[in-house]
Amino acid sequence: MLPNDATNHGEPDANVFQHRPFLEQDNQAHGYKLVAVGNTFVFPMAGYSKKIKTVAQIKEGATVAIPNDPTNLGRALLLLQKEKLITLKEGKGLLPTALDITDNPRHLQIMELEGAQLPRVLDDPKVDVAIISTTYIQQTGLSPVHDSVFIEDKNSPYVNILVAREDNKNAENVKEFLQSYQSPEVAKAAETIFNGGAVPGW
Template sequence: MKKLRVLFTAVIVAALGTACGAGGGKSDADAKKLTVAASQIPHSEILEHVKPQLKKEGIDLKIEVRPDYVTPNTLVEEGKADANFFQHVPFMEATNKEKKYHIVKVANVHIEPMAAYSKKIKKVDELKEGATIALPNDTSNLTRSLLLLEDQKLIKLDNRDGNKTERNIKENPKKIKFKLVEAALLPRILDQIDLAVINTNYAIQAKLNPVKDNLFIEGKDSPYANVLATKQGKEKDESIQKLVKALNSPDTKKFIEDKYKGAVVPAF
């Protein structure tokens, strides 16, 4: 009889423990999964920072690190990821137009000022006639790069409206040659050309310091904020809105400022 009482007590305690656990927060098994496709640096690092906070709110954040600027949007469009975090709005809009996608912005997170780097010169004035400059080959970042070169008076464009290509260059006093390359590959060919304009995430991955190593860099008022994006119709999803709140929190702002020291700037 005594053994039965002990067994009965153990069952009750276990049941109470389970009930208390359910009331104190969702278990890992109960947590809602949220998959976000992201570039490695700084995007996945920022997501890793907010991951513990989301876990407290019952969200199991899965970060799918992608090395390119193509698959994150494809994954969201095809429903294989809930959101992505790697791009600015002009790039997103160009992709939507080209591929008939339905990706929409949910929130601004940060700005990565685009910058120029070189292993051959230390000042832009040292750029020789006939020099070769490498630029990203996607429409939005090519436009952004050409505008940055115009700001340095290296070229003159027909105007500053809309997307730009080499055909929009009306003046090229140094007879610069342009090499268009996939953005991720630009740091790898830096020793093969005179100068390259590189996105900050790829510069950081290549151990380039955007603040210290640049020949020239965009101002902090750049309109190219990197955004959290999702497929149209999912913007108000509860899990995504919780992610927005975490990404746009004072804690995340401090994390970005402390970790990247001006190479990445909060945009909220």
């Protein structure tokens, strides 16, 4: 049984594995009565490069490689907008596409690729920056916090969440679990385990 299905049926009381956009999609698809109780970690998407060290060094006409699946493509474009490299059409929420870019002052060339391919294009002389998820970058030994040019912060809409049922979101054991999770000890352990790949979202 999948975690949200199990939680919705009462066992376990809560789960930790997803961000809010995923929960909203799952609730809508399956009719679950699940709610976010609190934030856990952002496993950040970030921009990486072997050619530059700062956003200011991204040159006119630079090629930026991003994931091509809808959720992560939108996430990458929103990160570029956060860095003021592009502007997106309003009202597109978390799923904008390259067609929604309304301003691109540095005339960046957006290259859409499979997420698993992105770490390899860091060695491609034609690619200046690649925006890569934590899942794929950690396979290279690079750290989102220590090795990226730019990175999502704790205010990312993709922060992972503690999820419970609507009818038990205020239960004492759920509150205690959240309090224990959002602690310096857990943050320190995550820093060690994920090598900077988990940013506390609380």
